[in-house]
Amino acid sequence: MNVIFGASGFAKEVEFIISRFISSGDIDYQISYFVAADNDDKIGQSIRGISVISESEFYEKFSKSKVSCYIAIGSPQIKEKIVSRLRKEATANFPVLIDPSVTYDKRPEAVLCQEGSIICGHSILTTDINVGAFAHINIDCTIGHDAAIGEYATLSPGVHISGKVKIGKNVFIGTGAVILENISIGNNASVGAGAVVTRNVREQSTVVGVPAREKV
Numbered sequence: 056m057n058v059i060f061g062a063s064g065f066a067k068e069v070e071f072i073i074s075r076f077i078s079s080g081d082i083d084y085q086i087s088y089f090v091a092a093d094n095d096d097k098i099g100q101s102i103r104g105i106s107v108i109s110e111s112e113f114y115e116k117f118s119k120s121k122v123s124c125y126i127a128i129g130s131p132q133i134k135e136k137i138v139s140r141l142r143k144e145a146t147a148n149f150p151v152l153i154d155p156s157v158t159y160d161k162r163p164e165a166v167l168c169q170e171g172s173i174i175c176g177h178s179i180l181t182t183d184i185n186v187g188a189f190a191h192i193n194i195d196c197t198i199g200h201d202a203a204i205g206e207y208a209t210l211s212p213g214v215h216i217s218g219k220v221k222i223g224k225n226v227f228i229g230t231g232a233v234i235l236e237n238i239s240i241g242n243n244a245s246v247g248a249g250a251v252v253t254r255n256v257r258e259q260s261t262v263v264g265v266p267a268r269e270k271v
Contacts, residue, residue, distance in 0.1 A: 056087045056088075056117065056120055056121070056122050056123070057073075057084050057085065057086050057087055057122070057123045057124075057125075058086065058087055058088045058089070058090050058113070058117075058122055058123070058124055058125070059086055059088075059089050059090065059124075059125045059127050060089075060090045060124055060125065060126045060127060060128060060137050061089065061090075061091070061126070061127035061128040062089045062090075062091040062095055062097040062098075062102060062107045063127075063128075063129075065127050065128065065129055065191070065193075066089055066102070066127035066128075067102060067103070068127070068175060068194075069125050069127040069152065069173060070086055070089075070102070070103060070105070070127075072152055072154045072173075072175065072176070073086060073125075073152070074103075075154065075155055076155065079155065084123075085105075086105050087105070088105060088106055088107070088108050088113070089102055089105055089106070089107040089108070090107075090108055090109070090110055090113045091107050091108070091109060091110070092109070092110060093109045093110055093111050095107070095109070113145075114144055114145065117145065118144050118145045118146075119146065120145075120146065121146050121148075122145060122146065122147050122148075123147070123148055123149070123150055124141060124145075124147045124148070124149055124171075125149075125150065125152060125171075125173065126138060126149070126171055126173075126189055127173070129191070129209050129211075129227070130209070130227070131207040131208060131209055131224075131225035131226065131227055131243075132207075132225060132243075134189050134207050134209075135189070135207050135225065138171070138189060138207075148170075149170045149171035149188075149189070150170075150171070151168045151169075151170065151171070151172050151173075152172075152173045152174070153168065153173075153174045154174060154175050154176040154177075154178075156176045156177050157174050157175075157176065157177070157178050157179070157180070158178075158179045158180070159174075159179070159180035159181075159184075160180070160181060160182040160183075160184075162182075165182045165183060165184075166180050166182065166183075166184045166186070167184070167185045167186065168186045169185075169186060169187050169188035169189075169190075169206065170188050170189070171188050171189040172186045172187065172188060172189060172190045172191070172192075173190075173191050173192070174186070174192045175191075175192060175193045175194040175196075175212075176194050176195075177194055177195050178192050178193075178194065178195060178196040178197065178198070179196075179197045179198070180192075180197075180198045181198065181199055181200050181218075182200050183200050183201045184198055184200070184201070184202050184203070184204075185202075185203045185204065186204045187203070187204055187205045187206035187207070187208060187224070188206040188207070189206055189207045190204045190205065190206060190207065190208045190209070190210075191208070191209045191210065192204070192210045192214075193209075193210055193211050193212045193213075193214070194212045194213075195212055195213045196210050196212070196213065196214045196215070196216070197214075197215045197216065198216045199216060199217045199218035199219075199220070199236070200218040200219070201218055201219045202216050202217075202218065202219065202220045202221070202222070203220075203221050203222065204216075204222045205221075205222050205223045205224040205225070205226055205242070206224050206225075207224055207225045208222050208223070208224070208225065208226040208227070208228070209226075209227050209228065210222075210228045211227075211228060211229050211230040211231075211232070211248070212230050212231075213230055213231045214228050214229075214230070214231065214232050214233075214234075215232075215233045215234070216234050217233075217234060217235050217236040217237075217238075218236050218237075219236055219237045220234050220235075220236065220237070220238050220239070220240075221238075221239040221240070222234075222240050223239070223240055223241045223242035223243070223244065223258065224242045224243070225242055225243045226240050226241075226242070226243070226244050226245070226246070227244075227245045227246070228240075228245075228246040229245075229246055229247050229248030229249070229250065230248045230249070231248055231249045232246045232247065232248060232249060232250045232251070232252065233250070233251045233252065234246070234252045235251070235252060235253050238252055238253070238254065238255055238256070239255045239256070240252070240255070240256040241255075241256055241257050241258030241259070241260070242258045242259070243258055243259045244256045244257065244258060244259060244260050244261065244262070245260075245261040245262075246261075246262055246263075246267065247261065247262065247263030247264070247267070247270075249265070250262055250263050250264055250265065250267040251264075251265045251266050251267060252266070252267045253266040253267065254266075254267075256269075257269075
């Protein structure tokens with residue numbers, strides 16, 4: 056069985072990527088359910104003909120089933136909580152998902168994508184890049200050579216990462232942000248939409264603007 060955790064816009068985009076592989080004949084499995092938080096008003100509805108069920112229903116019915124899970128939620132912290140619970144209470148695996156339009160170095164070990172990572176359409180990853188577990192790279196992002204994207208990180212649409220950039224765990228980067236070469240962004244930090252980051256960003260801080268400055 057295959058499920059998508061999430062029922063918002065990004066979850067629909069993840070289902071769209073999977074549908075592209077199905078239509079091309081590269082895979083033949085369907086998504087069985089979208090799984091939403093218990094208080095989500097989409098529970099009981101359907102998305103593209105796929106039912107939305109609650110987390111409680113998922114664990115009640117399927118905790119002993121083998122399930123492939125795609126974590127399609129933007130918040131790094133919520134992603135981590137969902138994965139932690141799945142590891143404890145379900146028999147889950149977490150496939151890597153890369154849209155067929157993504158350009159990247161396919162030679163062995165040139166671009167390493169860890170479990171649960173998702174790379175959306177028309178993004179470009181050059182070479183010697185590591186994408187951490189459950190990291191999301193949204194549409195039209197570019198990632199330069201020797202970059203590392205930390206686990207659970209989320210890159211919003213149109214983010215541009217220069218060479219030798221290090222993105223920490225649970226980092227959120229807003230739409231259209233630019234990170235210059237050799238920059239490090241600490242764990243749990245956030246970068247605002249459209250920011251241009253020209254210096255290192257410390258852990259648990261938020262930077263905004265051009266050039267980016269720490270938000271007080």
